[in-house]
Amino acid sequence: MRLERTKKKLSLLTIAALAAFSFGLKAQESDPLYHIVIKMDNVNKEAPAMLGFKTNTGMHIDTAFVNANNEFVFEGPIPKINRAFLNLAHEKIDPTMPPNNGDGISIYLEEGTLLIEGKDSLQTANYSGTPLNEDNNKLGAIGKAYTAKINVINNKYSKAMEAGDKELAAKMEEEYAALMDEKKQKELEFVYANNNSIVSLDWLRQNVNVIQEKSLATKVFNQFTEEVKKSPAGLIYSNILGQTKGADIGFEAPDISAKQPSGETLSLRSLRGKYVLLDFWASWCGPCRRENPNLVKSYNEFKDKNFTILGYSLDGGNKAFDNWTAAIEKDGLVWNQISDLGGWRCLPVQLYGISSVPTNFLIDPSGKIIAKNLRGADLDAKLKEILK
Template identity: 35%
Template sequence: MLKTLVITAIGLLAFSANAQQGFTIKGKLTGVKNGQKVMLSYRTGEKEVNDSAIVRNGSFLLKGKVKDVTKAKITLKDPKADKEPMTMEKMMAMDEQDFFLENKAFSVAGSNMKTALIKGGAAQADYLVLKSQLKPLEDKMKPLSEKMGQYFKENNEKAKDELFPKLRAIRVDMTKVEDGFIYQHPDSYVSLDLVESKSGVIDPKRFEPFFKALSPRIQNSVKGKDLAARLKTAKKIDIGQPAMDFVQNNTKGVPVSLSSLKGKYVLIDFWASWCGPCRQENPNVLKVYQKFKDKNFEIIAVSLDNKKEAWLKAIAADGLPWIHVSDLKGWKNAVAADYDVKAVPQNFLVGPDGKILAKNLIGKELEEELGRLIK
């Protein structure tokens, strides 16, 4: 009898261990038609994973495995939905929500996906706490966002300009709530996600206190280690530091180095032909270049294009007469990696001594800074 109990206990432990090796998501949605598709998307390591299940009698089941806690998105779609391009209205109407996925059992319950309650795992429990803290501000923002959408449709610039400060003020209050959550929950993957959201362009002085607030366990997670490495790079390319030298080919295949321009004021301009904001900013940069090009000033533009034809066409179309280089590897551009460029446009103003003087000078800021430096 004792032997049987021991064997049974071992079997249960083995079953429990196996059950925790992956995740399960069991959903029950009322008012949802049979045949609708539930889409699940998330990252595990470097891999982007997309999975799906069909709703039957309001229920669905998804299974999988993740390497670490990760933010995921779950969406309810009609397979018969039109194939027209995505619009802002369609995007806003998507029946979906984010949640924190880990190798645990999850439940999804509600009338639709957007308002469903998703439970499972410690990180998701933390996320529900954060959502409850943000809800009053989101409720205030929702009608204003709808108004802003209407003003965009109407091209009502005056109304947009008047409404924007109100939206911005609410966003500032939401950021305060999120920042408070980081300090109150240092051992949470939700806090890690919030810190990562501040890493588009890392300012070490602002970013490091939030990163250091995280617990050692979270800092040593896969994502935490990546952010630590990026923070280290950000310190190397901070204002006052020597700009890292690089060599890439110009439009004619001739190697050009940053160090060959030492002795001049140099703007390292990261851009791409496909980047709308970059193309919008180009006329401003061109105006500044024409004003200072004969005053010891040069621009070396590093493109994140991967197609030479598109790159050359954009240079010609925008009339950009300065130095252009690229390895045509897109987001894997070697210089962009060295300078931790995760978004474009970005730029670095380098002085004649090779040290970084300023970063991300947009619009009139570049002209004003050069006017102050170059007499």
């Protein structure tokens, strides 16, 4: 079991951003062609390679079998949407159906010849020959360098969960978060150093939360070259960035309101004048439930110093109310709790760009966000700093 702390859902803005992922820089010559050559040492001659990409009318799929030169070859005019996916089957399949063995990669369709060479897998092959794909390969290599460490943490986490060792599981969650932050910083270095590449813009859209990290998203986007900014993807992203209110440090916290377990409605704005920790959680979320004792401790220590907590539950489904209220009682959550019990489809998820729980925002008496995702000792340290 991988260290997956949440089920992800996308806000409308994020969906729009994802729809823009596949736009790339268009070649300047008329009817430019892409040319892809795949050379593998060990392949099943009855197993095809498949190339798929979006068109204005749907999904286009090309199928190729190994030729006399032991190569899979794809060629054609570059589509407006120049992101594509390559898959390599390892056994004979129905050529009208995409392979399901997981040996697939994302590539860019651009003018020139993309040469892919490997032993038996696309995912471990070497790529050369076209600028965007070489950039994509270099960026991907940064992530691959962390694969072994991530796998070690995932394995330890799985064993801890099986053994019921909550302390070790929590430690692995912290190590995982720290490692992913480190990976993100390394990838950011690549993005800053390659600000003329559409690959860097694609990374920004996929890895920076435009709502929770609007300041970073704006900073990274502004450093791109004009060619990237004015590309189809750049124009779409610029529009999304301009229309997004943001729930980042220094921004006013979007107001939300929902019913309490009693049935009465409570809004975040009604708590103005206090420091508020807005905590997104759910009864089904293991990391949330393990963090709750820390929140209880912090609440009891600082509740008389102009501090409170507002919990928002992402519980949903037929038994949502019972699960929600049972967790509140069992964990001793005596502060205000609200929810529309709509799960990931609720409006606050969109307003705050929530893609995982637990997620929290520390809000000052004026309604401005001053910190995010504080846990345990970090939350206590911040509260001691501001509640003197």
